[in-house]
Structures are given as C-alpha cells and as structure tokens.
Amino acid sequence: MTTHSTAPLAEPRHTPLDSGALDQLFVGARTFSYWQDRPVDDDRLRHLAELAGLAPTSMNCNPLRVYxxxxxxxxxxxxxxxxEGNIEKVRQAPVTAxxxxxxxxxxxLPTLFPHMKDARSLFVGNEPLxxxxxxxxxxxxxxxxxLAARALGLDCGPISGFDNDKVDQIFFGAENQHWRxxxxxxxxxxDETRLHARSPRLSFDESCRLL
Known part of the structure; x- marks a missing residue:
C-alpha cells in the first residue's frame, strides 16, 4: 500500500522579481550603439565580473575571461x-569588454571543483570535449x-562583427594563448534618444513546446 506524506511543502526560497526589476533586466532593456558621456568606474566593473562568475557552469569550470x-x-x-560598421560603436563606448x-x-578544476578527484583528467588530451x-x-x-551589467545599472551593446583571430593575436598573444x-x-x-523601435520577437507558440 502506497502512503503519501502529508508534510507541508516548503515555501519557495524566492518570490518573482517585481516589474521594475524585470523591466531593467529584460522588458525595457535594449542593445545600445550610442552612449552618454558618463564614465564607468572600475569598482562597478569588478562587481560585474564577480556577479557573472557566481552563476552556474558545468563542474563549476568558469571558463569566461574578460579584458x-x-x-x-x-x-x-x-x-x-x-x-567597419562597428568601429565607431567601439570608439564611442565608455568601456568595451x-x-x-x-x-x-x-x-x-582542482580549486574550482575539489570534491571530484582529478576532474582535470577528464579533459586533458580530449580536445573535442x-x-x-x-x-x-x-x-x-x-x-x-x-544580465549582471544590467542589474548594476549599465547598458550593453554586444558585438559579433569582428575577426576573432586578430583579436586573439592583438590582446592575448603568448601570455594567454589558450584564450579564445x-x-x-x-x-x-x-543614449535612449537614438534607439530604434524594438525588433519583433517570436511568440511562445512559435518558439516553445509544452510536453
């Protein structure tokens, strides 16, 4: 005979963020190409990197490196x-990461994932993995x-239009040759005055399935 526990369910650890926080992170957040003439202090950049490093990665591997x-x-x-289309975006930005x-x-991994004995050996010699x-x-x-940058009050302008090999050669070189x-x-x-209207997004039914 199967019995079912009558113990009450534990309350969730957190409640949903309020509309203001969701607006700052997602709803009202935009990709910026033009910037106010306001500096970004180093302490905020340090806080940003620390927050991004706290979120989960597989085996706590934390491969992100930032210049x-x-x-x-x-x-x-x-x-x-x-x-060419990205040159002025970078020249005008207060900070480019x-x-x-x-x-x-x-x-x-011996430091970041110490509870698994010799986790490093899983990857040594296994280039695809x-x-x-x-x-x-x-x-x-x-x-x-x-998201961490937005949470700290910064705006972002991600860019993928560049030559990876040139960037690696210019900035990483022999010192960090394993960085990509x-x-x-x-x-x-x-600068919100120079934003275009937000581009459309796919609907839930177009992009998701409930199984």
Missing part, C-alpha cells in the same frame, strides 16, 4: 579587428555577464 578596454588607446588597438573563454579552464565545454560554458557566462575571443560587449550608459 575591459577602458581607455581610448586600448579600444583603438581593437579597431583593426572590427568590421572582450569576452573570451579559456581552453585550459581545466587547470583550475574541452573545446565544447569551454565554448558552451563561456557563452552561457556571456549571457550572465549581460567569443564576443565583444560595449558597456556604459546608453
């Missing part, structure tokens, strides 16, 4: 790798990065 280009000179180094993933992320793991989790962390650029994200306080 924050804060000065005109640093951003100008990026120009030769950009497609290069989001990369570390293909040697597994060297940090380490590349797939680094790229997938680095991309997931890129999404966390954008994924995408670029301008950061700052966006």
């Amino acid at each position: 924050f280009l804060r000065t005109e000179q640093a951003r100008e180094q990026l120009v030769p790798a950009l497609k 290069i989001l990369a993933y570390d293909r040697r992320f597994y060297d940090h 380490r590349e797939e793991t680094a790229f997938r989790n680095g991309s997931i962390q890129g999404g966390y990065f954008i 650029s994924n995408f670029i994200c301008n950061l700052g306080y966006g």
